[in-house]
Amino acid sequence: MTQADAYLPITASDEELRTALETAHVPSLMNALVHLSGDIGHIRGDIKPIAALFQDPQGGIPPADQARARAIALDVLRAYRDGGSRLPARPSDEAIEEMTDYLIGEGVPRDYKDFLHAELGMEEQDPYAHASFDGIPMAARAAFHVVIIGAGMSGILAAIRLDQEHIPYTIIEKNAEVGGTWWQNQYPGCRVDNQNHIYSYSFEPYDWPFWYSNRQVLFDYFNHCADKYGIRAKIRFHTTVDSARFDEASGHWTVAVRSQGGAPEEIEANVVISAVGQLNRPRWPSITGRESFEGVAFHSGEWRHDIDLTGKRIGVVGTGASAFQFVPEIAPLASEVVIFQRTPPWMAPQPIYRQPIPDGKHWLLTHVPFYRQWYRFSLFWRSSEGMLKSVTVDPEWVEAGSVSAANERMRATLTSYITRTLQDAPEVLEHAIPDYPPGGKRMVVDDGNWLRALQRDNVRIEVDPIASITPTGISTVSGHTEAFDVIIYATGFQASAFLMPMAVYGLGGVELHDQWAGTARAYKGISIPGYPNLFTLYGPNTNIVVNGSTIFFAECEMRYVMGCLRLLLAEGKISMDVRREAHDAYNERIDRGNALMAWGTSGVTSWYKNVDGHVTQNWPFTLREFWTQTREPDRGDYEFVERRATAR
Ligand code: NAP
Secondary structure, three states, X not given: OOHHHHOOOOOOOHHHHHHHHOOOOXXXXXXXXXXXXXXXXHHOOOOOOOOOXXXXXXXXXXXXXXXXXXXXXXXXXXXXXXXXXXXXXXXXXXXXXXXXXXXXXOOOOHHHHHHXXXXXXXXXXXXXXXXXXXXXXXXXXXXOOEEEEOOOHHHHHHHHHHHHXXXXXXXXXXXXXXXXXXXXXXXXXXXXXOOOOOOOOOXXXXXXXXXXXXXXXXXXXXXXXXXXXXXXXXXXXXXXXXXXEEEXXXXXXXXXXXXXXXXXXXEEEOEEEEOOOOOOOEOOOOOOOHHHOOOEEEEHHHOOOOOOOOOOEEEEEOOOHHHHHHHHHHXXXXXXXXXXXXXXXXXXXXXXXXXXXXXXXXXXXXXXXXXXHHHHHHHHHHHHHHHHHHHEXXXXXXXXXXXXXXXXXXXXXXXXXXXXXXXXXXXXXXXXXXXXXXXXXOOEEEOOXXXXXXXXXXXXXXXXXXXXXXXXXXXXXXXXXXXXXXXXXXXXXXXXXXXXXXXXXXXXXXXXXXXXXXXXXXXXXXXXXXXXXXXXXXXXXXXXXXXXXXXXXXXHHHHHHHHHXXXXXXXXXXXXXXXHHHHHHHHHHHHHHHHOEHHHOOOOOOOOEOOOOOEOOEOOOOHHHHHHHOOOOOHHHEEEEEOOOOOO
């Protein structure tokens, strides 16, 4: 099946076409016209993006030219429909390159060509497909067994890829359901902050009802994937992994698991894939007296649906992405909400954040061949490579609150958004402008909901730092105490405690967390020296602040892991262990890269850093680079152990 086959034939009337085209993203539409007509001339005329997509999603194309583009598109769509929805030959590689330049409005660096070409998925339905397993006997595959830990976004992906190659696996999932963070986080208002046309598996487009779906839609999507790809039966729900131990002689892992109410048990595996995620184990702040509170207290990641918040006095600790989403939902119910803010968030204005996708746009995405790919590509660029430059440190830059001239321009744009929105609320504005550089922490996506909530009569920001929690409420350092019925901790997750609380014993019985000594590291985020045949998805330094989607990273990682499995099976090895030199050199480069990004600067604290201030979470380079680095494993980076060999 090709990407073009994924579109429905066009049977709409002229009037319906006209209506749908009103909602089009014009730069993506113009490129789609080249596919539909075979005529590159459509993008060689005077209707051209003239501004960066980040500044204006329509690329600065004036409204009159947008109208002309829609009129041309109407003719092309009619001809395509009347010709039986048949596409001409695919545009040449040179034409695709020209279309890429056209969409972005600036020359695309040559080394992006392969990446963009694959990401666009012009020929195949599956742009992140791994190297073929052809030639590997089915018996060898059937004798192999993989344990996947976690049935969230990464674990489901791992299972789909293993199934495609007939490799047996078992998924161990601590929760009652699939979905990982989208199962865990059930607070009101929970919603993704990447557009779904990039926050989705490349091979599994979906009928997204929203641009940025809410938690329920995402949960449905991952359930849909689990069902469609038949993996549910291979998941052991309500089961936790206590430990995993590698045996050097056999090259096998022994995974010790405990199911709810069941006896401990051990599962043998040739390979363990950790897909445990980062945002599911709540981080409770260590504030004096926290346990003494006599009202109801809970964490945003463990929402208490049994607690009716109507008429309650609520204290909220934290102003990260979670609080940002639930405060506007609970404020209308509560009698009063006091938000204890240590650091205000930077907000990326996005008017469509909570809006449904209009019917016309939905029609274009499902009927106009390659429109969706170009639209996805425009998002990729806008949200990733396009933004990266603005958060890169200029070592010569000395102004506080920004890290470069581009970052300062971003600060000015974002500050003016907050200032304009709060022009009638000076008491809120006073505490709403962050002093750290934009991109220092994850920016929250905003359609005005948060700042509206802060202006309600029953909502107040408290910036006096918390001194202690008392039996009745929260005391601040200036000696003021507020009484609450409920305290909600929106204080984030134990993200840098990778693979906790499992114990993982590798070569020589060394426990992984002892080896890490507080700073989690891995080669390409995936392989750890001394832990053969253990692969981590969403591992150290694979997270993103401004650029891209975690699903993109997971797809790259899993393609790489499949390459590793292929090496093991094709070459009859029992294990592969990444060489320490390759790992260390890689991580030195990552550290240098992170030091040059806004989130790596010394004045910024965030969950991207561990307690020592080391950036353990983030990838500091382009998406293209991660894509290239993880295309396939370089066997020279690993030490292999032959089948039937004994311990080294
Ligand atoms: P977070 O970003 O780590 O925010 C935690 C908040 O709690 C911060 O405001 C922090 O202040 C504050 N805090 C922590 N300890 C405190 C203490 N002792 N006293 C006072 N304040 C304290 O956590 P989160 O909001 O749950 O978000 C975590 C990540 O999850 C996000 O960055 C994002 O990647 C993801 N997420 C995404 C979405 C989405 O897609 N829309 C939604 C929710 C979460 P400081 O900043 O001063 O440390």
